[in-house]
Amino acid sequence: MSYLDTDKSVIISSPAGSGKTEKLARRYISLLNNGVDVERILAITFTDKAAAEMKQRILNILKAEAPELFASLIRKMPLMRVTTIHSFCGTLLRRFSFEAGIDPNYVIQDAIDSRMAWDEILYEVLMDAGRESEGHELLLQSLSDNGFRGLDLLKRTIDYLFQKSPFSLEAASYIHTPGISEETVEELKAWDGVRGVIDNYDSFFEKGYFTEAPSAEEVFLTDKKEPRKRAKSGMKNIPDFQNWTLSMYRYWKDRKLEEYAQRSERILKIFTKCIGNYAARKRAGRMLDFSDLEYLAYRILTEHPEWANILYAFDERTDHVLVDEFQDTNTFQWAIISKLTEEWRSGLGAKRAEGIHPTVFLVGDEKQSIYFFRGANVEIFQGAREQLEAWLGKEFHYEEAKENYRSLPVITEFANHVCSKIMSALTPQYPWRTRYGPFSATRPGNPYAGKVEIILLEDKEKSTISDTKQNEAETLAQRIKALAGNFQITDKSSRQQRLCRYMDVAVLLRKRTHLKSYEEALRKYQIPFVAVKGIGFYQEPEVAMLRALVFFLSNPRDDYSLYMLLKSRLFDIDEGTILQLISREGSSLFEKMKAAAHVVKPLNISSPLTGGDEGEGEFDFSTTPTLTLPHPWGGNSAHQISIVAELLDDWLSQCVHSPLPEVIEKALVSTRAWRYFHEPQKKANIRKFIRLMEKLEAEGKSLIRIRDFLERTFDSEDEAKANVNTEGMDAVKIMTVHAAKGLEFPIVFVPGIEEPLSAKTSDSLMYERGGRFFYKSIPEASIRRDDDDFLIQEAKEEEEQKRLFYVAVTRAAEGLFLVGTWNDKERNFLSFLKKGLGLEKREGTFIMESDLLGIAVLTGGDVHKLYERAPEHKELKKERQAIQVLPLPAQKQKQWRSVTESVEIRSQHGEDRMMMGDIMHTIFEWISTGALAEQDIRQKAEILLREKNVPESLREEKIALIEKDIITLRQKGVWNDIIMPRENSYAELPFTYEEGDIVYTGRIDRIIKEGSVYNVYDYKTFPVKDKEIGYLLKEYSFQLHLYKRAVMKLFDTKEVKSFIVFSHTGEIHEV
Amino acid sequence: MKNGTLIIAPPGAWNKRETLFQHIVSLCPGSDFSSVLYLAPNDPVIGTVRKQFFSFLKKTHNRSAYIPFQALTVRQLALQIYGTLNTEGQPQRVAPTVISSRMRTLLLCALLKEDNIGYAQLLSDLYRKLKHYCPDMTFPGLKDELKRLIFEEKTAERALNAIDILQSYEHFLNDKSLLDPEDMLRDVRATLCACHGQPHRVASTIIIEGFFDPTPLELSILKALIEKTDNVCILADENTEFFSHVRLYEKEMQVITLKCRSSRETVKYYSYPSIEDEVNEIARNVKKCILDGIRPWEIAVCFPSLFPYLPMLQRVFRKHGIPASISEYDLSGTKPLTALTDLISCIENNYPAHELLSVIASPCFPGIPDIVRDRAVAYAYMAGIVKGKPSWLSIGDIILHSYREDVDDEEKKALNLFQQGIEKMISSLETIKAAKDIGSFLDCLEAALITFGFIELLNDRDSQFYSMDAANRITGIFSELRQFAELQGNARNHPDPGFYFKYLLQGLRASDKDKAGVSILPFEIAAGLETKVLFFGGLTEENFPSNPGIDPILPEKVKKELGLPHLEFYLDRQRDYFKRLMNVPELEPYFSCASADGEKILLPSPFLDWEQVITLPELNIFSEEDVLLREGETLFRGRVPGTFSEGDITLSRADTETLRKRIAAMSKGHFRVTDIDFYRRCPFRFYIEKVLGLEMALPPRFEVESRLWGSLAHKTMEELYRDGDILPVELEKRLFQCLEKSLKQFPIGDFWSAVARDIFNKLIPHLKQMETVLREEGFSPYKVEQSVKAEINSLRLKGKIDRIDKKKSEVKSQKSKVKEQRTTDNGQQETVLLLDYKTGSIDGKSLQMPLYARMWQENFSGAVEKAGYYSLKDGSIEWYPKRNTTMEEFMNDALQKTEELIKGMMQGLFPSEPFNTNECRYCYHGPMCETTEHRTQNPDTRL
């Protein structure tokens, strides 16, 4: 196969189901087979998941086909470079950290953290702008332009720019070139008869007039801001009125555009300031955010091409680049890849000289480019092909795959038919238009196999959107119900025919707006389902409940969160009780609860599972319960409140020392609320939340800062719900088309085909032209409507929707079902069908022009009949036994305890004394063992003090203290009798001694054997006052008695005496 | 060496330590083992050796008190020897003081031009490696080598630069008479090599055990010890680097080869769908082992990289009641350290709200008054504090004057105390901020920590934080930084001492060394263990073997040439350890990995034999959580209970009574029209916000709240026509006078005041035009802020009309207002229009205007011609009723609706049925009424 020719660079346009990943894996393997070192190959995938899958695929093929190569590759796995572009850039940045001035141990900031930082920066900049005169003006203008919502709008615009980074960093302001010439203005001014009917006609041409006299526009504009066709009363005399209004309109528009251009300029200035401060803050915190990776790597490679040599020196050169999902590449990414290959691509370069034949291998499908909104630029695909052709000539190979291994013929035919009509041929002036190349089904068997069904419902007049959606969703549910257990499919792994199950069905949504309706309908028809890769994690009720718990724990005066908790499954307190509670006197709800709790005595709530009094709440599992269980602790509401208050108090005090996740888990267990969250998605969401808290805590975030983090999540809708492992689950999967990309399902439903394609446009636009980025903002909708850039953007979005349609329908292997409500609107999936199949409604029935076999159009009534007639499908049900917690036997292990550590002197005498104590002990020990001569004490002390980091200036003073103590000890005879070297003595004797369940370890300062008696001495080096002595002797008696007993055992004697030596006074006391 | 024993342990050898212990006992017949020195590679091994020796003596000799042997690592021994150099070697010479390796990083960072601590760490690491792996190489020599090895100019420059910095670091130390810890090892090696016979103060017997791959420097120290000590006993594992070296002494020693069971060449492994599942299964299996009679300390659990797993591991183990002893954990996520980091961030970043609140709320600062702790979050939110000392210092004023009118005395007192507390706190933090150098920074910080009760708490044996030994470690940081400051002298007054402090905080570690339980430890240490059961988890491709990370200083090839550890070295080493681990436990080891982490797919480690993956039979070990989940499955089969109490709010009869009372109290006899409108928009929301009076504490926002903008604009407009109409030419001047007056009432700060002025400035042309139109229609202002109350069909309503304009002929001066009212009461007809100022968007279906119109008529019996929303947002008026409805219909329709609404309200009906789903977009009760989907702001982003 020519794409495996490793001497050539290759682009493969590989449509859905044509085995794209397999091709890439094969190419990788053929490189290895040709002796290319694994570290010389760089394979770039779109996601981490795809990277892991790619590795797996490569290894699996090798294992089956080339065990030796497999074994050697396994050894070199850490060198295998199959990664996302982001992590590749990340490595590159570390490599160039020194040149780029980045901390090589930089941390990647997560989205919410960077949001927090961004918000704070924005605040500072806005406030600073308020102080500096220039900035002030800038800000004022931008704010007051929009009246009282000025800041909100300004913030939103700046946020929009922030979201678009790194493109925003490149964005240059839209520069307005005035479209109206002086002559035109003169012409307008001189227009016959206008002066006569409009008093201050000349003012129109003054700057700012339209802002100051807002209604002036009414003279020539309609409410919709279009040029008037008919003159208002009193203006009938203006000759050639329509032309005049048209010209006036143009003039007005131009003025507005000028104003907007200035505004954009101002906004960009503020934005630039913000982004600068933001970068500085990241630098200080040794952080980068996600978009930095790509952008900085791009800058490094483009601005310092000579640095590439460093890669050679580090033996990190890349000879072969493979890129998956190439259609989703953005401009920066392509620039990076392109730069990496530039030198050798041109036919020159060191590699060629070395006889290495570097290649690129790009695989993708333009028709599946659906990440335009994230910056993917589909034009790059075609552009790369042209460039490589020009650069490499014969060394380049382009291939268009035609085979589809996934779908049955009817489905491929349907896709070919519709898509080739809606997707235009390539037009050079619109390189972003999608070109369609048909494919053919290559699955063996019947050429008419497969099913495509278009289910169309009637649009009832006056029905609301939610009614329409409900109707549609129910029809969808009925159709699924009728299919399950009745529709024949080919099992993918066994290749055998079998009846389909719920798990074979996927419902693909263009967007999630009406997800709820579909879920409700499926529930109503008792069809098990999972919403896969759903987003909106933080908006899930169970997550909101836990968030309220964290809020409450961080601030018990947060009444709102407490209310949420009381209402939640944790406590299930009825509304009436809460209402009564709130109506009591008190400064916070929690205070009120505690006051109410005093009225009744709480029960023992140790753990409802392992004991405790369950009171009236004993469960009866034999009957089917309602969706609300009796309280685990039963009782009346006053009783409940007192227990709840006690539980809350308990959690609050736990928070002081236990990790937050454990408090949350405890809450779910001690209230038995876990029972309500057994459903896989909810369970997984809760676990995800707990795990998240764990991560935040491990990062060193306090409860309050976790709270801060969670506060940002009210509006953050793009966090994915927890992954649910759907393996073996007989459930319909609901997901977005985006999430389904790269996947396939036997049966696919695409509902909502009548929904309009895109939402309203906003007034800001970041757009790309010829590899450069621009920003513009046009608040006036009427002007926006015929602005070229906005129009092109809209057209591009429409193209993307066509591709989305293509992706959706090509996910189906055996059956495809499109569901929607008939309407006459343009710009929806339905209109694609109309155009592609000649679908229309004539006299109440749906007619299809095309005579494709296997495609049927059904009405709601038809579906209903199918549903009624279909035999009942039996679900798989697993009976589950009750289970219990086994208690662990009590474990006894010796406890080890260090005796010296158990004596607390630090808190009483301070750090300084601790340190001095250590030094004195060392000196005494050295003297006792003869290692230190008396005349060297001063020098030794000096060294010891230095080792303890005591500043030079203080050392003399400390040494004097030591010397003073020694003099005292000498005077009292202690020095000679105890500290100086002696026969039959020990200094700093270590011991291990077991007593009861404890093993004590420690060191005894001094033991001197006099006759048969062992005298044990313990030095106390801190200053003591006479009156403290009694207390201290008592305090240390345990320690000394322990020493005594240890010595008895060690030396097998009964004759032991123990003494405390106060070095400061030279006194000795027997204990 | 006079007597030597070499014990060779082949893979799978058992009883390694017991053999060694027997050897020790045979050497020391009594209970005094102080003549023995036990050398082991790391602290955890030393810890276990001590305990195992105790058990051994107890079991075999029934001895429970003894003088133990000294057990040390090579570094600890070297330090001990180094300590004797001064006094014993050459008493006259003062050996340089040894610094810590962290100090090395700090000094290197200071030597770099910028605060690139990451780079300093790399350099520090390079220094250590150079000293260990190329112990005899000098820096100039190294530079020559590098010049020879690196051709590429930039790369060579980079490497040479790095060496220059290391060299200047070394010079710096020499100048200050200090010694790097690695150089201390070098010096000790030299001393050992130079001494003749048994080195002084080193025990006469040494036992060497557990070394696999010591660095060349360590190895040479060990060799010197072996050669110079009288009695030596070495236990070496076959197939290790170390073994190949000690074999050279084979001839001089008695050699014992241990017996072993057949060694394991490959093991089965388990794969789980997620990391949490994996950890859970490990815990279940551990529990099963314990239930089967294995003692916890006979079980070891390890991971290739332990830290990321630790929090989860600890949590899950606790959930199953399993005791654990952790060899090393990161203190930086613990409460005392978090508190300290927050405190420093507070000072560095000008008291951002959440950092300061974290400090206040931290349990580690008991010295902060309770009143401050209790109220801080609530007050800070109320006052909308984002950051800044001035905001904190005026928190009380903000709350008192502009946000809450109904602060009672008790609350005022609390607020006052709170304010005092905050002021005190900030003033002690300010002293730290003002500190000019590291030294005084540390002094002030210490003083503040004493004031806040931090130091005392950590030293308190009864406190939960005592066991972490955090106090010692933090003291260490202080002394280390003080040393650093002294070394830096006055040459460099670092602008940000907090930077270094935070760096030192990050590296703190602690261990559970005296705790009894399942040992949890990193795999390198586990490889030297003797254990009955071993769990080795986290064996994924990205973690194991791990990549040592990118080194921007020296290319791999160069490192290899120089003999420094390089990528291959690390990979081989991990493979060796992995193989060793297979043979460590007595029972079949339990290896596992997860196949996904959230969205991420994980592949098994390439060291594992992918064919050997097995799934585990379900164990009968459950946690309380499992039991509850199972119960739920049985109870709610196939049905999904909601998270919040089922359905909408419903109240019992008795509770409805309470509700009525509450509503009555809220409305004081008359319903506020705006409340009814609120109820109409969403009854559920009305219930929560109005009936219960609950609002979510939202994060401090840094803009003026829309409500405040509204009040300001209303107030200004009210002032404008307070005394009746004004001449159009006066409008502008008057408006700004009124604005200034309102700004006094609603202090929003200089900046926002300027914004307000500008907004009105922009509004002026629109206002002028609207007012002109009104005048042209014959209307002019008549009354402002008119309260109205009325009882219509037994409905008792009240409200406030922003502005009433009257047909020109009927307008009298304000002074004759009272009299005029009387005349109207007497039945004189008058035509008015009603206006409501809006700063936000307009809800055309609102009941407000028709009800006001009806109430006006009820009160004044005048005709209302029309009612309008006067938008201060875009300067226009939207008039009602619309064309095809009469005023009468407009009012009656509203009245009828109102009746229905009030009925519902009084019956306790509060369904979550928003009048318009757009309501939900800006409403945060979504999760509670489970209408989260409505919230979607931009459906397209929800992919």
Ligand code: SF4
């Ligand atoms: S989210 Fe919607 S339904 Fe729920 S309370 Fe808010 S406005 Fe009402």
